């Protein structure tokens with residue numbers, strides 16, 4: 004039939020043209036510069052670097068648009084290659100076969116180590132062809148210090164770098180197993196990337212998919228990225244970036260940042276991330292900045308995202324710190340503003356589905372959450388959100404309900420009862436209470452007189468302008484005070500507040516006056532000044548409740564000679580006070596440096612001597628300690644001993660990771676204690692929970708650096724110890740020695756029981772889960788003993804993250820008094836940077852597991 008014939012000849016014609024042009028390309032005629040024509044071996048073993056460089060050079064000097072061809076069906080091995088412009092015309096870099104990197108690390112010198120294939124200064128470049136670019140990265144991953152912490156940290160090549168290119172297209176390629184970053188776009192403008200498939204193992208270190216910096220007008224679409232690090236990292240200098248139709252995971256997700264490290268200035272503006280599916284990534288939509296930076300990240304949209312089992316689906320972190328030493332507190336920050344999270348659904352691997360953790364000095368603003376629905380993966384518990392210093396608004400339905408707005412670590416909701424009382428009488432507020440609070444506008448409307456009646460309480464919480472209180476009209480203040488609380492300002496009792504003169508006496512006098520007041524009273528340490536205080540004991544019982552309002556800084560003398568042998572164990576000691584509140588937003592500075600330098604742990608030639616605990620609460624009841632900064636303590640920052648009914652919240656405790664014995668919060672012989680919302684970065688335990696602790700609830704904490712959270716050590720010197728009913732919930736540990744630990748000495752008696760560690764995230768923690776009944780911290784070896792503190796009913800639940808060591812779970816119990824009732828539920832711990840699978844070891848531990856537990860708990864053995 005004629006029609007059939009017609010079709011056949013048309014097909015033949017098409018086939019002919021196809022074969023003809025293919026042959027043409029293979030032989031390198033016309034403007035096609037094939038590697039084959041430049042002497043490539045095409046066997047994947049011999050070095051084809053020169054063939055590639057020569058083909059490029061020829062193409063680049065062609066006055067007609069040229070094609071560099073990496074022909075199909077063969078593998079071309081190349082070492083470091085720089086393909087530079089400017090070229091005379093546009094170039095298509097057509098990868099049809101496989102370009103593979105040399106597996107020898109010795110083929111890279113110190114000078115070339117940062118790149119494998121580098122395109123530099125090319126305008127009008129298209130990289131395409133459907134072939135594969137294979138970084139052969141295995142040898143680099145194995146030698147990474149992130150995989151094996153014993154190795155030195157060295158650099159590794161980025162597979163493809165586009166540097167200073169304009170009018171760039173990268174499309175239809177497979178990029179696999181890069182040595183480090185897979186594709187980096189630097190100092191480029193007008194870039195379109197699409198239909199890329201980027202793949203490396205989940206455990207490969209630093210293999211970011213697409214990295215973009217100092218580049219403008221960039222589109223990334225229709226790509227799939229599965230790697231061991233960020234799916235996309237969007238760094239300083241990115242402007243007008245549009246990301247659309249992407250699939251990410253495994254890997255760390257999409258991050259803007261980190262910005263502002265080393266006090267640098269960073270600018271990211273106009274970024275849209277649209278229609279992305281994330282599977283099992285660490286982060287979903289993330290913005291991260293270091294303290295101390297400058298600049299901004301603004302006009303950012305994350306929308307139409309589906310999260311499947313993502314650890315942090317929505318996260319802004321302005322206190323990002325990825326360093327082996329603690330990052331110091333700094334005031335400046337990269338400002339994060341005008342960020343929209345819209346139409347984001349799916350499941351969170353952690354309970355904390357939304358985290359807006361912003362800087363207290365440069366809070367985030369203009370954050371909008373619109374139509375969010377995130378639930379905990381497979382979870383019985385509801386997802387949550389947490390915020391600090393974030394001004395947000397929501398529209399549509401947002402699940403989890405965004406957290407209360409926070410000012411200085413305290414939620415507005417906390418304040419409303421007081422403020423409700425305050426507002427009608429005292430504040431001229433044009434906006435709603437919450438709005439006013441969120442942007443601090445209302446503080447301007449406050450007159451001096453206001454403060455006194457209600458403010459003492461509010462004051463501590465919102466960190467108001469203290470000078471408007473303390474510089475106010477005294478007569479006015481006096482009168483208002485009569486009705487409610489009486490204030491005792493240390494300056495009225497002779498304090499200098501210059502950080503030089505000794506203000507110990509002034510504080511003693513103010514305390515004595517307050518303590519004998521029959522009305523509730525306040526001892527005020529005013530804002531903006533430093534009050535030098537030596538060892539002091541503030542004793543009760545007092546006639547009424549008492550608040551120590553620390554708005555300024557209490558600072559310890561730097562000389563050790565100010566302590567004698569009798570008092571050396573304490574700096575500020577509260578003794579036998581009931582109804583005590585210590586608050587105010589100020590700082591307590593132990594000036595510990597001289598003590599650390601003289602510690603036998605720092606210098607083993609020095610004798611071991613004692614050093615003061617900065618704050619000791621001894622025999623107090625109904626104690627509140629909130630919203631304060633504790634820094635650089637001589638030794639333990641805060642110790643709670645023989646107390647009852649204690650609420651500790653909103654503390655920031657900081658000392659260098661190298662400072663000896665600077666435990667954050669130490670609790671012993673105390674009952675009914677709550678600790679919430681604290682950030683603790685020190686040189687020793689984040690929290691140490693000792694003998695006699697009963698009914699302790701710890702929640703929403705961040706720890707690290709330091710030694711982590713420990714129950715114990717219990718039972719030393721054959722002592723009897725009892726710890727009962729302790730819950731540690733929602734804690735993030737960064738780079739700590741331990742995560743969830745119970746430790747007891749041989750030879751002790753008593754018990755540690757009914758203990759729950761749950762909802763913990765470990766990041767690079769040496770011993771994420773550990774019970775150690777053979778603890779021995781002594782210069783001589785501990786002798787074997789049969790008795791032991793009995794450990795029972797311990798639950799480790801929903802604990803995820805990374806272990807710095809292979810041994811992620813360690814249950815090392817006593818042979819004579821084995822651990823009982825240990826339950827592991829939904830645990831997922833992997834080795835940081837993927838140095839093989841995590842392991843668990845056990846001795847004499849009876850456990851049961853439920854849900855998924857990774858690493859698989861070890862077999863029961865004796």
Ligand SMILES: *[C@@H]1O[C@H](CO)[C@@H](O)[C@H](O)[C@H]1NC(C)=O
Nearest residue numbers: 220221242243244245273275
């Ligand atoms: C933001 O970037 C997009 C491209 O992603 C661009 O089309 C738009 O014009 C930019 N907006 C502004 C205000 O520069």
Ligand SMILES: *[C@@H]1O[C@H](CO)[C@@H](O)[C@H](O)[C@H]1NC(C)=O
Nearest residue numbers: 447467468469470471472474
């Ligand atoms: C506090 O208020 C006083 C008087 O209203 C003002 O002079 C001062 O600058 C303010 N201080 C701060 C830290 O805002």
Ligand SMILES: *[C@@H]1O[C@H](CO)[C@@H](O)[C@H](O)[C@H]1NC(C)=O
Nearest residue numbers: 675676697698699700728730
């Ligand atoms: C355990 O401690 C919590 C406070 O952390 C308390 O609410 C609870 O009643 C205690 N349980 C028992 C059985 O004492």
